[in-house]
Amino acid sequence: MIIILDAMGGDNAPLEVIKGAAMAASEYDVSLRLVGPTDVIKECAEENGIYLDESKIEIIDAPDVITMEDPPLSVRKKKNSSMTVSLNLLAGGGGDAMVSAGNTGALYAGASLIVMRIKGFRKAAIATVFPFKNPTLLLDSGANTVVSPENLCQFALMGSVYMEKVLEIDRPRVGLLNNGTEANKGTELLVETHALLSRYERINFVGNVEARAVPFGACDVLVTDGFTGNIFLKLTEGLGEMLFKRIKAMYKKNFLSMLSAAVIKKEFKAMKKEFDASEYGGAPILGISKPVIKTHGSSDALEIKNAVRQAVNYVKSGVTLELAESIGAAVPSIEVVHESEETEPLIEYADDPATDETDDGGNEQSI
Amino acid sequence: MIIILDAMGGDNAPLEVIKGAAMAASEYDVSLRLVGPTDVIKECAEENGIYLDESKIEIIDAPDVITMEDPPLSVRKKKNSSMTVSLNLLAGGGGDAMVSAGNTGALYAGASLIVMRIKGFRKAAIATVFPFKNPTLLLDSGANTVVSPENLCQFALMGSVYMEKVLEIDRPRVGLLNNGTEANKGTELLVETHALLSRYERINFVGNVEARAVPFGACDVLVTDGFTGNIFLKLTEGLGEMLFKRIKAMYKKNFLSMLSAAVIKKEFKAMKKEFDASEYGGAPILGISKPVIKTHGSSDALEIKNAVRQAVNYVKSGVTLELAESIGAAVPSIEVVHESEETEPLIEYADDPATDETDDGGNEQSI
Numbered sequence: 001m002i003i004i005l006d007a008m009g010g011d012n013a014p015l016e017v018i019k020g021a022a023m024a025a026s027e028y029d030v031s032l033r034l035v036g037p038t039d040v041i042k043e044c045a046e047e048n049g050i051y052l053d054e055s056k057i058e059i060i061d062a063p064d065v066i067t068m069e070d071p072p073l074s075v076r077k078k079k080n081s082s083m084t085v086s087l088n089l090l091a092g093g094g095g096d097a098m099v100s101a102g103n104t105g106a107l108y109a110g111a112s113l114i115v116m117r118i119k120g121f122r123k124a125a126i127a128t129v130f131p132f133k134n135p136t137l138l139l140d141s142g143a144n145t146v147v148s149p150e151n152l153c154q155f156a157l158m159g160s161v162y163m164e165k166v167l168e169i170d171r172p173r174v175g176l177l178n179n180g181t182e183a184n185k186g187t188e189l190l191v192e193t194h195a196l197l198s199r200y201e202r203i204n205f206v207g208n209v210e211a212r213a214v215p216f217g218a219c220d221v222l223v224t225d226g227f228t229g230n231i232f233l234k235l236t237e238g239l240g241e242m243l244f245k246r247i248k249a250m251y252k253k254n255f256l257s258m259l260s261a262a263v264i265k266k267e268f269k270a271m272k273k274e275f276d277a278s279e280y281g282g283a284p285i286l287g288i289s290k291p292v293i294k295t296h297g298s299s300d301a302l303e304i305k306n307a308v309r310q311a312v313n314y315v316k317s318g319v320t321l322e323l324a325e326s327i328g329a330a331v332p333s334i335e336v337v338h339e340s341e342e343t344e345p346l347i348e349y350a351d352d353p354a355t356d357e358t359d360d361g362g363n364e365q366s367i
Numbered sequence: 368m369i370i371i372l373d374a375m376g377g378d379n380a381p382l383e384v385i386k387g388a389a390m391a392a393s394e395y396d397v398s399l400r401l402v403g404p405t406d407v408i409k410e411c412a413e414e415n416g417i418y419l420d421e422s423k424i425e426i427i428d429a430p431d432v433i434t435m436e437d438p439p440l441s442v443r444k445k446k447n448s449s450m451t452v453s454l455n456l457l458a459g460g461g462g463d464a465m466v467s468a469g470n471t472g473a474l475y476a477g478a479s480l481i482v483m484r485i486k487g488f489r490k491a492a493i494a495t496v497f498p499f500k501n502p503t504l505l506l507d508s509g510a511n512t513v514v515s516p517e518n519l520c521q522f523a524l525m526g527s528v529y530m531e532k533v534l535e536i537d538r539p540r541v542g543l544l545n546n547g548t549e550a551n552k553g554t555e556l557l558v559e560t561h562a563l564l565s566r567y568e569r570i571n572f573v574g575n576v577e578a579r580a581v582p583f584g585a586c587d588v589l590v591t592d593g594f595t596g597n598i599f600l601k602l603t604e605g606l607g608e609m610l611f612k613r614i615k616a617m618y619k620k621n622f623l624s625m626l627s628a629a630v631i632k633k634e635f636k637a638m639k640k641e642f643d644a645s646e647y648g649g650a651p652i653l654g655i656s657k658p659v660i661k662t663h664g665s666s667d668a669l670e671i672k673n674a675v676r677q678a679v680n681y682v683k684s685g686v687t688l689e690l691a692e693s694i695g696a697a698v699p700s701i702e703v704v705h706e707s708e709e710t711e712p713l714i715e716y717a718d719d720p721a722t723d724e725t726d727d728g729g730n731e732q733s734i
Contacts, residue, residue, distance in 0.1 A: 132609070133609075142546060145546065145553060145554055146554065177598065179509060179512065179593070179594050179597035179598065179601075186512060186594060187512055187513065187594060210601050211597075211598045211599075211600075211601035211602035211605055212601040212602070212604050212605035212608075213605065214602070214605060215602075215605045215606050215608075215609040216605065216608075216609060226546070227546050227553060227554060227595075228594075228595060228598060230546040230578075231544065231546065231578045231595060231598060231599065232578075232598065232602060233578075234546075234577050234578035234579040235578035235579070235581070235582075235599060235602055235603065236602065236606065237579050238578055238579035238580065238581060238582045238583065239582050239603065239606050239607075240606075241579070241582075241583075242499070242500075242582040242583060243610065243638070246638050247638070250634045250635075250638070267617045268617075271610070271613050271614070271617070
């Protein structure tokens with residue numbers, strides 16, 4: 001199996017990505033394609049005494065880089081960037097899955113435009129697993145600000161299949177994030193979606209879920225639009241950061257408190273993880289015809305290594321095939337619009353999902 | 368000054384409300400009107416040995432009760448309920464402010480329909496203060512699922528004036544909750560609102576704020592729609608609950624950990640408050656022509672007493688008058704539609720804000 005690694009993606013690239021690649025190559029039965037400026041990668045490996053086993057790690061040259069500030073469509077403009085070259089490599093069969101810690105918007109747009117969605121899926125979604133009482137998959141975590149009831153039903157399907165196949169959860173409970181549990185709660189969009197999901201046999205729908213209940217394990221898959229999902233994700237991260245800064249400060253107060261800190265250090269570390277979505281590795285972009293995983297921008301070598309293992313499991317799990325087969329049983333499918341790469345709405349979309357309500361701009365393909 | 372108390376509102380009514388009333392009457396220079404079934408109130412006070420000083424506490428008879436499950440419009444149907452009688456008392460000048468721990472939807476609808484909004488305000492909003500790095504007022508916390516840019520600008524004004532007058536914060540920083548800080552982020556609604564707020568001189572607008580930054584004190588007033596606000600409020604509560612249950616369990620593990628728990632107990636209590644929106648008392652329903660405060664459904668006597676003090680400060684602060692005067696300088700005002708109590712949209716609205724995008728169903732009055 002070949003995993004493609006965007007060597008220049010993330011705040012700690014290329015060093016941590018290269019380190020992670022070397023670790024993954026030595027630990028797992030996998031080949032890696034490290035994509036980036038050959039000279040930079042080789043120099044960085046040399047300077048830091050990292051051994052890149054040529055029998056398992058191939059460097060693919062890509063001189064250009066997409067920064068965290070670049071707009072989503074830079075993935076099409078910067079054709080020689082490590083991310084675009086990686087995506088084209090994956091689309092062309094030069095690898096089984098791709099991992100990047102780079103620009104999320106660009107990666108999402110590129111996955112949809114270059115690797116393309118599975119036929120029948122109208123939008124791809126970024127999925128994040130929270131290590132709450134039980135692992136809880138949140139989607140969409142930020143890609144699609146504007147969605148339709150059909151989109152949300154497809155997110156429910158994507159999330160269910162991912163939790164079944166990759167986290168091996170039987171009949172994952174799907175909840176719809178809402179401001180109350182009754183079926184008539186929330187916006188018209190949510191009322192319609194609730195009605196559709198209630199009739200959706202492939203889905204184990206447990207109804208509307210309030211935000212308060214999610215950390216206590218109210219569902220395995222939490223379905224919402226990309227705006228609300230983004231608020232949910234970032235508020236959890238923010239409250240976690242705030243809290244653990246406070247705890248640290250607290251323990252530095254005096255000798256006794258430092259002592260007590262030592263006593264329960266391990267427990268705190270375990271607890272901290274409940275706020276850390278990177279616990280379960282990176283965020284898969286679901287609905288794409290091949291596995292694309294976005295790892296945290298601040299990923300270190302260990303997180304990169306874990307993301308590679310996650311990519312391997314993702315490929316082995318057969319999620320993509322299962323999704324392609326399940327979509328037939330989904331809510332009434334709609335004729336797919338194949339947009340040329342140059343049409344306005346498409347270009348507008350990638351910069352702002354809100355401008356396109358029917359299709360996330362990428363094309364689809366049968367697999 | 369007379370504060371009206373809904374004796375039957377909340378999970379711990381009437382006992383805790385009566386207790387809280389007795390405490391407030393003895394501590395503050397204020398008269399109270401305790402509204403509920405006279406016999407029930409007197410019996411409860413007697414059984415529990417609570418002294419109700421007749422010189423400061425008057426019981427107003429209201430035989431009926433609005434339960435937590437009743438729909439918002441029950442406030443109009445149950446004319447003899449403690450909540451409806453309280454609201455009519457306030458509207459008729461029988462008190463300066465009202466406090467209830469009862470059904471939020473009913474209280475919000477009743478405040479708008481019976482006490483009425485301040486002239487010029489198109490919707491009232493439920494405001495919640497979070498004790499983050501600095502007190503942060505979130506509005507709307509759950510009343511209006513669907514809002515317009517004008518509504519959000521008026522929420523910004525309400526929140527600013529409340530923070531200036533009641534929490535004495537100079538030029539409170541107003542942030543718009545969004546999925547990114549750039550002006551073009553989020554839905555069309557948010558892009559328009561950002562443009563309006565940027566031109567709104569009365570408001571100290573600091574731009575879009577990401578959820579991650581809020582706990583670190585990114586703004587003093589956080590403006591959002593009632594759906595997103597509800598998710599924000601309940602996720603904060605849920606994560607707080609989860610965390611402190613975990614911490615408790617952690618410390619029960621062994622003797623050493625129990626010892627260390629004792630050491631930092633006070634600090635933990637202080638930290639716990641950062642997740643507890645009731646720290647700053649109840650949630651004022653802003654935009655209403657007289658102070659109406661919703662306290663937590665689980666309020667105990669102490670919280671009821673604090674809410675009475677908060678009501679006194681609210682009345683003294685002159686927030687309502689300042690709002691009535693400031694609204695002139697607000698975004699272009701719109702002709703007010705005075706709906707009769709029987710019109711369909713109004714009735715639909717109170718059950719589901721989403722069905723009415725222009726007016727929250729209540730009437731307005733000059734003050």
